[in-house]
Amino acid sequence: MxxxxxxxxxxxxxxxxxxxxGHSEFYDEKKVYGSCFFACRNAHLNEIEAEIICEKVTSAxxxxxxxxxxxxxxEIFRFTVNSLKNYNEDVSFLYETHRDLS
Numbered sequence: 093m094x095x096x097x098x099x100x101x102x103x104x105x106x107x108x109x110x111x112x113x114g115h116s117e118f119y120d121e122k123k124v125y126g127s128c129f130f131a132c133r134n135a136h137l138n139e140i141e142a143e144i145i146c147e148k149v150t151s152a153x154x155x156x157x158x159x160x161x162x163x164x165x166x167e168i169f170r171f172t173v174n175s176l177k178n179y180n181e182d183v184s185f186l187y188e189t190h191r192d193l194s
Contacts, residue, residue, distance in 0.1 A: 107161075128172065128187065148179065
Protein backbone atom coordinates (compact mmCIF):
# COMPACT_ATOMS: atom_id res chain seq x y z
CA MET A 93 0.00 0.00 0.00
CA UNK A 94 1.42 3.35 -1.02
CA UNK A 95 1.66 5.91 1.77
CA UNK A 96 -0.24 9.14 1.20
CA UNK A 97 1.97 12.20 1.16
CA UNK A 98 0.96 15.60 2.40
CA UNK A 99 0.06 18.34 -0.05
CA UNK A 100 1.64 20.96 2.20
CA UNK A 101 4.77 22.35 0.61
CA UNK A 102 7.34 24.78 1.88
CA UNK A 103 5.61 28.14 1.44
CA UNK A 104 7.03 31.25 2.93
CA UNK A 105 4.81 34.28 2.73
CA UNK A 106 6.56 37.60 2.88
CA UNK A 107 4.93 38.47 6.17
CA UNK A 108 6.96 38.91 9.28
CA UNK A 109 5.71 37.00 12.30
CA UNK A 110 6.56 38.57 15.64
CA UNK A 111 7.71 35.74 17.88
CA UNK A 112 7.23 35.46 21.66
CA UNK A 113 10.78 36.55 22.42
CA GLY A 114 10.44 39.66 20.25
CA HIS A 115 12.35 38.62 17.13
CA SER A 116 10.60 38.10 13.82
CA GLU A 117 10.71 35.60 10.99
CA PHE A 118 8.76 34.82 7.84
CA TYR A 119 5.58 32.77 8.09
CA ASP A 120 6.20 29.12 7.25
CA GLU A 121 3.10 26.97 6.94
CA LYS A 122 5.14 23.79 7.48
CA LYS A 123 5.56 24.84 11.12
CA VAL A 124 1.79 25.13 11.54
CA TYR A 125 1.27 21.77 9.86
CA GLY A 126 3.97 20.08 11.95
CA SER A 127 2.67 21.30 15.28
CA CYS A 128 -0.89 20.37 14.29
CA PHE A 129 0.22 16.90 13.17
CA PHE A 130 2.08 16.34 16.46
CA ALA A 131 -1.06 17.23 18.45
CA CYS A 132 -3.21 14.94 16.27
CA ARG A 133 -0.89 12.00 16.72
CA ASN A 134 -0.72 12.62 20.49
CA ALA A 135 -4.52 12.46 20.48
CA HIS A 136 -4.16 8.98 18.92
CA LEU A 137 -5.49 9.90 15.49
CA ASN A 138 -4.07 7.79 12.70
CA GLU A 139 -1.80 9.37 10.09
CA ILE A 140 -4.51 9.81 7.48
CA GLU A 141 -6.92 11.48 9.91
CA ALA A 142 -4.11 13.72 11.16
CA GLU A 143 -3.10 14.69 7.61
CA ILE A 144 -6.67 15.56 6.63
CA ILE A 145 -7.21 17.78 9.68
CA CYS A 146 -3.81 19.43 9.44
CA GLU A 147 -4.16 20.23 5.75
CA LYS A 148 -7.50 21.93 6.45
CA VAL A 149 -6.23 23.83 9.48
CA THR A 150 -3.00 24.89 7.77
CA SER A 151 -4.95 26.09 4.74
CA ALA A 152 -7.27 28.15 6.97
CA UNK A 153 -4.34 29.68 8.87
CA UNK A 154 -2.48 30.54 5.66
CA UNK A 155 -5.60 32.11 4.14
CA UNK A 156 -6.14 34.16 7.32
CA UNK A 157 -2.45 35.21 7.42
CA UNK A 158 -2.56 36.52 3.84
CA UNK A 159 -5.19 39.07 4.90
CA UNK A 160 -3.02 40.50 7.68
CA UNK A 161 -0.28 43.12 7.68
CA UNK A 162 1.32 42.15 10.97
CA UNK A 163 0.71 39.06 13.06
CA UNK A 164 2.21 37.63 16.23
CA UNK A 165 2.97 33.99 16.83
CA UNK A 166 0.43 34.11 19.66
CA GLU A 167 -2.29 35.22 17.24
CA ILE A 168 -1.39 32.30 14.96
CA PHE A 169 -1.49 30.00 17.98
CA ARG A 170 -4.98 31.23 19.00
CA PHE A 171 -6.31 30.97 15.45
CA THR A 172 -4.94 27.43 15.15
CA VAL A 173 -6.51 26.36 18.45
CA ASN A 174 -9.89 27.70 17.33
CA SER A 175 -9.57 26.07 13.90
CA LEU A 176 -8.73 22.72 15.48
CA LYS A 177 -11.88 22.93 17.62
CA ASN A 178 -13.90 22.66 14.39
CA TYR A 179 -12.43 19.22 13.73
CA ASN A 180 -11.48 17.64 17.06
CA GLU A 181 -11.85 19.03 20.59
CA ASP A 182 -9.21 16.68 22.03
CA VAL A 183 -6.59 17.73 19.48
CA SER A 184 -7.40 21.38 20.11
CA PHE A 185 -6.97 20.85 23.86
CA LEU A 186 -3.63 19.06 23.40
CA TYR A 187 -2.38 21.72 21.00
CA GLU A 188 -3.33 24.48 23.43
CA THR A 189 -2.00 22.90 26.63
CA HIS A 190 1.21 21.34 25.34
CA ARG A 191 2.77 24.52 24.02
CA ASP A 192 6.54 24.75 24.21
CA LEU A 193 7.23 26.96 27.22
CA SER A 194 10.91 27.50 26.56
